[in-house]
Amino acid sequence: MREYRTVMKPKELTITSWGRSRSAEMTAFRPERLSAVINAIREQSEDTRIIACGDGRNYGDLGMRQKGRAILSRRMDRFLSFDERSGVVAVEPGITFAELYAFTSARGFLPPVVPGTGFVTLGGGVASDIHGKNHDNQGCLGEHIEWLDLILASGELVRATRTEHSELFSATIGGCGFTGVISAIGLKLQKLRANAVRVREWRVKDLDQFIDLMQEHRKSAAYTVGWVDALQGGRMLGRGIFQAAEPVLVDWHRTRRIPCSIPFTCPDVTLNRYSVRAFNAIYYRRVPIKGRERILGYEAFHHPLDKVLNWNRLYGKKGFLQFQCVLPDESARIGIRQMLERISNARAASFLGVLKTFGKEGLGDLSFPRSGVTLSLDIPARDGGYELVKCLDAMTLDHGGRVYLAKDVTLTAERFVLMYPKLDKFRETLSRYDPTGVFDSDLAQRLKIRTR
Structure with missing residues (x-):
């Protein structure tokens, strides 16, 4: 049985993108429990910047910040609950889509949307609002999120839904990790037996x-x-x-390659x-x-x-x-x-x-x-x-x-602002929930995401 730790020893790491074209020197934390994440956020100094990372499958500079803190969520990988009647599964952000499929397919359900690799974490999938090969019919992952538990820059834990903290909910889905650290996800599954x-x-x-x-x-x-x-x-x-x-x-028993x-x-x-x-x-x-x-x-x-x-x-x-x-x-x-x-x-x-x-x-x-x-x-x-x-x-x-x-x-930054028409709404939400810009990345700096 794993021994969970609430006190983490940070480690200096070079965080490299999956494309290997970008890297950053960061102080990395690998939390296993919610309390460890809250402590890491509350103990940061005024000028420290934080970004959460999953399994390192983003291609660019979204999941890194030079000289910042990286909260690596891969060890937060528990299935918290599953309601077969509603089809809603609650998971921690470090669960990968491959692990989610293994869990749900054995129970007659499928993830509603999956990315091109099973190594992406659910937390990363929410932050990028991933899409799959069924977007015309099922939309993005965000369409199937029931709720999100989020640790804010203040260290406060908030549950965001379509009706409560709705502006935080829409800013977090596809929000590149700039609203806070996701600690749990409620996902509506697809009732379908298929292998x-x-x-x-x-x-x-x-x-x-x-x-x-x-x-x-x-x-x-x-x-x-x-x-x-x-x-x-x-x-x-x-x-x-x-x-x-x-x-x-299909009635087959294939040996896993x-x-x-x-x-x-x-x-x-x-x-x-x-x-x-x-x-x-x-x-x-x-x-x-x-x-x-x-x-x-x-x-x-x-x-x-x-x-x-x-x-x-x-x-x-x-x-x-x-x-x-x-x-x-x-x-x-x-x-x-x-x-x-x-x-x-x-x-x-x-x-x-x-x-x-x-x-x-x-x-x-x-x-x-x-x-x-x-x-x-x-x-x-x-x-x-x-x-x-x-x-x-x-x-x-x-x-x-x-x-x-x-x-x-x-x-x-000039092209970015013309491509994303809801950017001003996103910026307003960031200024409300993270006014000092605790959550930041090299991508945010390059695109001037917080600058009007």
């Missing part, structure tokens, strides 16, 4: 066919997602693989336009021209990259940047086309290109999704990578879209 998905796959010849397929299936299919070959140009611009899937219950791991940081030249072009060509042809249908395990479908641990090491010492934007439906076709042309011309070695549709806007003041099409890409942090992503930021704004803060490292 697999039935997937239909299409080999897509170009961007127009891609967008047509996404629009056709966005409402009728439970899950939709597409992989796009971002190195292709000309008549093959936007070619890729589109998937539409439904959850199913042990994931492989990248044991060391690869040379920077490992992923270049030649190696990635070869990989993309093979990956594209794995689906027959006429398409196919197959059964995949729930986790294999939702978390394909979890099969390879430490895959971020493939990008070398300089790491990579992940760019993700959403463009409104009316400008998505032309906007995505222009972006893919720019990426293809830059010969950016990205093999993790994703296209999918979004439904309605999220509940949070800084929630990322809105109705439209989202494009996500990993771009090596070298050979003009930063300049390319800055160019994509500008193109996003030109087409009325926005950039995902959980993955951003290049957005400017």
Whole structure:
């Protein structure tokens, strides 16, 4: 049995983003109980800045603050309660989505929304208001949050819901951890027995066919997602693989595969336009021209990259940047086309290109999704990578879209304020609940989130 500690010994750590392009020297705390978090907040000096971190899966500088305090919540990983009649589970913020699925699927329920990796914590999922492959039908994670217990800058514990402290509730969902430290989450689950998905796959010849397929299936299919070959140009611009899937219950007993791991940081030249072009060509042809249908395990479908641990090491010492934007439906076709042309011309070695549709806007003041099409890409942090992503930021704004803060490292404060129309409301809530700016990050400094 674990021995819980309420007194923590801080440790000096270098906190590094999953993209490995950003890092910060911080004083880290690993609380296991609520009282330890409250003590860490109340004992900080006036000029100390704090940010909570989960399992370190954010790509940019959201979860770090130079010379600040990091509250690492991974050890706060208890299931507090579960009501089968209402389908509401209460968990601590350090529970991962993989752990949540293991707990709920055994009881005939599923998480309503899951991210692309099972290693993300629930606390991090709330702070980023994560989305999944079912956004058109289920929305973001915030749509399914019943309540949040939050430790404020004063050390006070507050429960926020849609009706009580509602402004704090909407500011915390997608709020990047700036309202306080989440200590517990009430999540409404989906009543559904499923351990697999039935997937239909299409080999897509170009961007127009891609967008047509996404629009056709966005409402009728439970899950939709597409992989796009971002190195292709000309008549093959936007070619890729589109998937539409439904959850199913399959009578099988599969041996859980042990994931492989990248044991060391690869040379920077490992992923270049030649190696990635070869990989993309093979990956594209794995689906027959006429398409196919197959059964995949729930986790294999939702978390394909979890099969390879430490895959971020493939990008070398300089790491990579992940760019993700959403463009409104009316400008998505032309906007995505222009972006893919720019990426293809830059010969950016990205093999993790994703296209999918979004439904309605999220509940949070800084929630990322809105109705439209989202494009996500990993771009090596070298050979003009930063300049390319800055160019994509500008193109996003030109087409009325926005950039995902959980993955951003290049957005400017001037562009940020134009992308997020509820920013003033968010700032008002911060000034009320954290007037001295205790909760802060390098992203907040770069985007001037507290500055009017």
